[in-house]
Amino acid sequence: MFVVLSPTHPDPMYKQVTDQIKDAIASGDLKPNDRLPSVRELSEALNVSAITIKRAYQDLETEGFILTRAGMGSFVASVERDALRERKLAELQEELRRLVRSSAKFGISASDIARLTRQVEGD
Amino acid sequence: MNPILRRSSFFYVTSAITYLAIMGRYLVTRDWTAFEIIPLFMPIWLVSALLASEDGERYAFLRTLPVPDSAVARLKFSLILLSTLFQWTLMTVVAAARMGEGIAGPATMVYLTGICSFGLLAAAAFQIAIWRHGVSRMKPIMIGAIIAGIALAILHLASLRHVQDWPAFSQVGLVEWLGGAPWISIAMLVAIALLAFRAVTRFGIRVKAASEAHL
Amino acid sequence: MDTVLEATDLTKHYEDFSLRGVSLSVRGGSIAGIFGPNAAGKSTLLRMLAGQTPVPAGTLRVLGGSYDTGEQDLKNRIGYVPQEPVFFEEKTVEWHARFAAPYFARWDGAYFFRLLEEFRVNPLKKVKHLSGGQKKLLSLALAFSHGADLLILDEPTAGLDVVHRRSLLDRLRAQAAGGEVTVVVASHITDGLDQIAEDVTFLRDGGVVLQAGADDLMTRWKWILYKDGALDRAVEGRFASVRRTEVGCRGLTNDVAGIRDAIAPALASGDARIDHASLEDILLSFIKGA
Numbered sequence: 189m190f191v192v193l194s195p196t197h198p199d200p201m202y203k204q205v206t207d208q209i210k211d212a213i214a215s216g217d218l219k220p221n222d223r224l225p226s227v228r229e230l231s232e233a234l235n236v237s238a239i240t241i242k243r244a245y246q247d248l249e250t251e252g253f254i255l256t257r258a259g260m261g262s263f264v265a266s267v268e269r270d271a272l273r274e275r276k277l278a279e280l281q282e283e284l285r286r287l288v289r290s291s292a293k294f295g296i297s298a299s300d301i302a303r304l305t306r307q308v309e310g311d
Numbered sequence: 312m313n314p315i316l317r318r319s320s321f322f323y324v325t326s327a328i329t330y331l332a333i334m335g336r337y338l339v340t341r342d343w344t345a346f347e348i349i350p351l352f353m354p355i356w357l358v359s360a361l362l363a364s365e366d367g368e369r370y371a372f373l374r375t376l377p378v379p380d381s382a383v384a385r386l387k388f389s390l391i392l393l394s395t396l397f398q399w400t401l402m403t404v405v406a407a408a409r410m411g412e413g414i415a416g417p418a419t420m421v422y423l424t425g426i427c428s429f430g431l432l433a434a435a436a437f438q439i440a441i442w443r444h445g446v447s448r449m450k451p452i453m454i455g456a457i458i459a460g461i462a463l464a465i466l467h468l469a470s471l472r473h474v475q476d477w478p479a480f481s482q483v484g485l486v487e488w489l490g491g492a493p494w495i496s497i498a499m500l501v502a503i504a505l506l507a508f509r510a511v512t513r514f515g516i517r518v519k520a521a522s523e524a525h526l
Numbered sequence: 527m528d529t530v531l532e533a534t535d536l537t538k539h540y541e542d543f544s545l546r547g548v549s550l551s552v553r554g555g556s557i558a559g560i561f562g563p564n565a566a567g568k569s570t571l572l573r574m575l576a577g578q579t580p581v582p583a584g585t586l587r588v589l590g591g592s593y594d595t596g597e598q599d600l601k602n603r604i605g606y607v608p609q610e611p612v613f614f615e616e617k618t619v620e621w622h623a624r625f626a627a628p629y630f631a632r633w634d635g636a637y638f639f640r641l642l643e644e645f646r647v648n649p650l651k652k653v654k655h656l657s658g659g660q661k662k663l664l665s666l667a668l669a670f671s672h673g674a675d676l677l678i679l680d681e682p683t684a685g686l687d688v689v690h691r692r693s694l695l696d697r698l699r700a701q702a703a704g705g706e707v708t709v710v711v712a713s714h715i716t717d718g719l720d721q722i723a724e725d726v727t728f729l730r731d732g733g734v735v736l737q738a739g740a741d742d743l744m745t746r747w748k749w750i751l752y753k754d755g756a757l758d759r760a761v762e763g764r765f766a767s768v769r770r771t772e773v774g775c776r777g778l779t780n781d782v783a784g785i786r787d788a789i790a791p792a793l794a795s796g797d798a799r800i801d802h803a804s805l806e807d808i809l810l811s812f813i814k815g816a
Contacts, residue, residue: 190773229772232771369612369614378601378629
């Protein structure tokens, strides 16, 4: 697993943690029934307070991504990969919307971007 | 007036005033032992004024001001010297006034000068010690010296009063002999004292510049 | 831009500590930061630069002169704030201004009292009733109020609340930017001072461990955040420090340009990221390192 926190990121720390764990689950880095680091382990590793990690884990559990068993730790739940894929596509759409809008200022159209996408794919 | 001077001289001035008050009292005395004891208190007075003045001093603050460190040191030495001159002049004038009545003799004036020279150099030495070691370390030593001085003076007075043939300082051999030519002796003692003081001053300025303990 | 302060090989020995061979050059109108852990020698260095203690070995030229011959003139043009300001405890704040004023050629009493107002220090209060931070503010007010060309400040933000700290940093930045004033500032925690320093000197155990321009440092020093195994051992070996956790590794490099090719593949695949390193990060790596 690879989680990186950035103090300059617009999202609060706990949200960066939940988003990145969700990404790890979606990409298959974290598989169902994988054990997540304990709250204390993760807070030490990322150098943030345990309260932040606790909140992140609570949110993930509420949304059904992980299960916490008292005394044993937190585990990745069996989640529908498709649901995660849908979520990721929605995020991507939002990013593309921003990209298209800001590129328009430079006279770059959506089809220019589509062409670039195919080029990058070929690399 | 120079703020550093004004603040530093406070205790010297108050000590001079109390000294004046006490000496004034003895202008009308009939008791010749006063001239034995009063001079013994001169170094005690001076060292007390020095201690009181230095206890309240904040050299670290002074050093942030655009005043050369040597100027501050010289000012302190000047205060010691002026204080000494004041007390010496006072006592000498009183002694000279009483000389005609047999209360004081020529040897008395030599004795006065000797004691004042000692006081001058002792105070200068303590001043340098304060710079070298800091006033908090010197305080107990100086208080001890002051108490010892007072004790010795009281002891001397009591002995003069109650012990047969107890020698007075102004009658001690060397002092008596120098009293034979008082003005020459006094001039000589003053010259030696001032020369020694000048050397001590130069040494003291160097000590202060290099010392961190007093800051 | 001329050199306002030139120190070469400053050395001073105490019973339990020595400052050894410290050199420093400060350009006019710049802000020079001296950082380091406790007992690194920052205060000793600053005291020498401000003429508070003699320089037994090495040379020191300040504002074109030296303390041996021009102590009074230099101190008129230098504003010094010690780490622990000393005052006459029984006297009031404004007594100190009245005491100091006659000695300074360019004393500005009106400015001093305006500063006290801004710093919220009551001029009629006795110093013994001031808090540590307020004593610092008084020392700063005195240093700022006599038209000094060079400010030498020892941990000026220590003890200050957030508002005063920010306004002090802004004031220092503005005065230096105007070119009127040069600032040498020392701190053991880079609380905000790392953001205004243009030239940085790291001291440790009485010696200089690093001296560079702040911009240059920020460009060369970076964190590389990467998945364990994403970078090969040779590259990891070149990091100044590496920290491994369950959620990735952090490596501190002082030569991001030199390793860019080596980490390019990991960067492209998202297994590595570059993040900026603060002056505090860089300083800590020197403190923790050999």
